[in-house]
Amino acid sequence: PTDVLSFLLEGETTDAGSADRPGRGMQLEGEVVVSTETAARAAGEFRWSPLDEVTLYVVHGLLHLVGYDDHDDADRQRMRDRECAILQTWSLTPHYTESTTTCADLASKQQTGGNR
Numbered sequence: 649p650t651d652v653l654s655f656l657l658e659g660e661t662t663d664a665g666s667a668d669r670p671g672r673g674m675q676l677e678g679e680v681v682v683s684t685e686t687a688a689r690a691a692g693e694f695r696w697s698p699l700d701e702v703t704l705y706v707v708h709g710l711l712h713l714v715g716y717d718d719h720d721d722a723d724r725q726r727m728r729d730r731e732c733a734i735l736q737t738w739s740l741t742p743h744y745t746e747s748t749t750t751c752a753d754l755a756s757k758q759q760t761g762g763n764r
């Protein structure tokens with residue numbers, strides 16, 4: 649089942665952004681549609697509340713709107729790193745079923761000054 653869909657209605661770039669932060673400088677209009685039913689089912693599997701799962705879906709959908717993608721391993725990891733950074737502002741740590749770098753790894757890199 650689909651968890652989140654993003655629809656970019658209109659976007660305008662005011663800054664070129666960069667490869668690691670593709671959405672920087674964008675003004676956009678779009679929609680993010682979240683399946684709360686999927687979130688409720690998935691939440692238990694990932695050991696957090698349905699609201700936390702919905703929050704992940706919203707962040708994921710917004711990142712798609714600003715140019716992040718998850719079609720290949722490198723792009724998926726860059727998107728997950730950004731999701732982790734955003735979710736950590738609310739003390740949330742997502743659990744992914746397949747990932748080469750976890751949010752804990754990202755937090756460790758940030759504390760030691762490592763690059764992403």
